[in-house]
């Protein structure tokens with residue numbers, strides 16, 4: 001038994017040493033906990049989207065006789081796939097640039113980091129612009145017209161809100177970096193921001209398929 | 215309108231190839247890392263690459279079935 | 284780290300675990316916006332108790348209404364609001380917050396040998412959402428309270444009074460709060476256990492909280508989606524559920540029960556945990572089947588995600604799906620039965636000291652088993668056709684929720700009260716209180732089974748005169764139960780005034796929370812101990828080393844067990 005305790009790194013009687021490592025250990029453990037918590041948070045967000053996705057799939061497959069649904073005797077048009085494809089590329093592109101931004105930070109390449117950060121934010125904002133254009137041109141009867149509009153605008157609206165928050169999240173992180181909050185081995189905020197941004201992209205993969213390709 | 219959609223499809227195609235290639239390269243770079251964040255990143259980058267394939271399918275008109283707008 | 288209390292030591296082995304926040308000095312930071320898990324746990328307890336009293340009063344209005352066949356007290360539409368609010372509040376504002384927020388917060392970090400939860404600030408926020416959401420919920424009485432039952436099925440809930448919107452907001456908010464707590468607890472249990480405390484050395488209450496966390500943050504979020512959709516449909520006319528506009532009421536039922544069936548396990552698994560602590564302590568015996576109890580909680584939690592449609596057998600769901608849902612539902616009875624078997628085996632041959640917590644634990648086993656059996660009847664599709672929508676369902680759910688969850692809450696309250704307050708309660712009064720609640724409860728709800736089988740529908744303000752006798756019987760018994768509940772609060776007040784000092788370990792229990800002073804100091808442990816084994820080996824020396832225990836704590840644990848185990 002003594003062995004199993006020693007493996008845990010427990011030393012009886014060693015209590016007041018505050019070696020230089022202490023801060024480092026605290027940082028590592030705290031980061032580990034925050035990261036786990038953050039990933040779990042993203043998991044709950046997946047569930048939130050899944051609830052609405054379930055609603056959409058259910059209404060489309062089990063309730064509506066035809067899809068897109070009929071309104072006043074006319075079938076609604078499909079959405080504009082080609083435009084959405086371009087917009088998707090914009091968003092996925094921002095995911096890749098974000099990844100490169102984080103890599104640059106890890107390697108202490110400050111200028112490269114700034115470049116990719118700027119690109120990411122621009123692309124993210126571009127996606128939001130595209131989304132606004134899409135909303136203005138989708139002829140599916142608006143948010144409250146029918147179940148197509150309801151699921152489309154609710155889901156993409158939720159997603160758009162996430163992108164919007166993400167853009168501000170990234171801007172805030174960028175400001176933090178310029179104020180020297182992070183260094184090249186303590187940058188949990190950037191890791192979290194990157195994960196969040198990737199997550200938002202991946203939600204779009206699913207939505208793109210469900211609304212435009214299905 | 216048709217020609218606009220044609221241009222869009224070409225842009226999407228080129229974009230998806232470029233983004234997809236970089237996504238896969240990034241994925242390879244992450245591959246041997248083992249932290250929780252790295253695992254999640256791998257998963258998400260992989261799905262993003264899959265998203266690029268979806269865009270390609272759209273650009274080639276394979277999905278949605280029946281063409282779409 | 285300059286502000287450590289005298290004698291408190293930290294070690295280099297697990298830095299975060301050892302980290303101590305400086306003790307807050309202002310009243311506000313100490314008792315109102317505290318980040319100390321123990322204070323937050325007590326705040327949950329007080330808030331939950333307030334909502335418990337309010338929703339209990341609503342219940343007594345229901346029972347009083349049903350004294351006469353034509354309804355004694357309130358108008359039919361008011362009656363609808365009253366039972367809707369009673370159910371909503373009991374589920375989301377009493378049982379769930381008390382079992383997770385209150386006991387989870389107070390006890391779990393102590394039991395794993397931690398100084399706080401992983402995210403103390405998140406804990407603070409999660410708590411404060413709770414009373415705010417409760418006020419929003421009850422303020423719906425001012426604008427017309429929701430009237431479609433706690434399940435708020437559309438299309439009725441779409442036509443319900445404006446308070447239904449407040450209901451959506453309040454339940455959504457409390458859902459956010461449980462999600463935060465779930466994530467917080469999971470990270471705490473995964474990352475902050477004392478050195479040496481492997482998963483299978485955790486106390487069973489910790490296991491129970493552990494199994495509950497995924498339910499809290501997965502199922503609850505799904506409900507959040509359903510609520511958000513209901514809200515935007517009501518407020519902005521966005522069609523999801525309205526069948527006239529291409530929506531589907533069944534969609535709500537699927538989404539609601541996908542949450543609410545797991546939620547019934549949020550409401551019982553921590554209760555299982557409490558019972559699993561109380562029984563070995565008062566039987567002075569190692570718990571029987573530690574691993575079976577621990578793992579069956581996880582099995583129940585996972586299975587609970589795949590049975591939701593047993594609430595929908597009569598809803599016009601596709602028939603071929605009924606059979607699998609029926610079978611999986613019945614499968615859940617297996618891990619549940621395993622637990623009941625283990626508890627009985629723990630009691631078997633033990634020198635049981637029938638203190639109030641032990642009485643409640645035994646009462647729990649009886650009533651919960653009964654409720655599980657009626658659940659089994661309900662899960663059988665052909666029987667459910669007859670029983671659905673009747674008082675039989677009401678009887679079932681009260682047997683599991685009152686006889687299960689609330690009884691376990693009482694057991695836990697008596698058990699940990701000395702630890703929280705530092706004082707003993709009056710044992711005689713406690714026993715009287717138990718019998719009032721136990722007899723009152725059974726006499727209230729047993730007849731409802733019969734009424735249900737005879738066909739008395741639930742949620743109706745009046746009934747056929749032939750049902751009157753048992754209704755009167757149930758109502759009168761419910762008053763006994765209510766008096767018993769009031770007596771409980773009197774006992775607490777009395778304990779504050781006249782209670783003996785409890786000392787660190789009044790029950791001779793072996794989990795870590797009993798090794799430190801009562802009430803525990805803000806830093807919990809002077810020194811984080813290392814853990815060598817699960818805590819239930821009564822008769823063996825305590826499995827902790829490096830523990831700087833409070834005076835008398837270790838001596839209070841019995842050196843003999845009523846059922847000695849060989850030392851390994």
Ligand code: HEM
Nearest residue numbers: 547550551593594616655658659661662671676680683684
């Ligand atoms: C052996 C375990 C159980 C089985 C097989 C079971 C089965 C069922 C079934 C089939 C129903 C639906 C009845 C109907 O509406 O026709 C039901 C209702 C219900 N059960 Fe259980 N149950 C079990 C345990 C529990 C537990 C542990 C709880 C809570 C702690 C619980 C809480 C409820 C509630 C609240 C309802 C009523 C929901 C409503 O308002 O319609 N059940 N149960």
Ligand SMILES: [Cu+2]
Nearest residue numbers: 544591593594
């Ligand atoms: Cu259920």
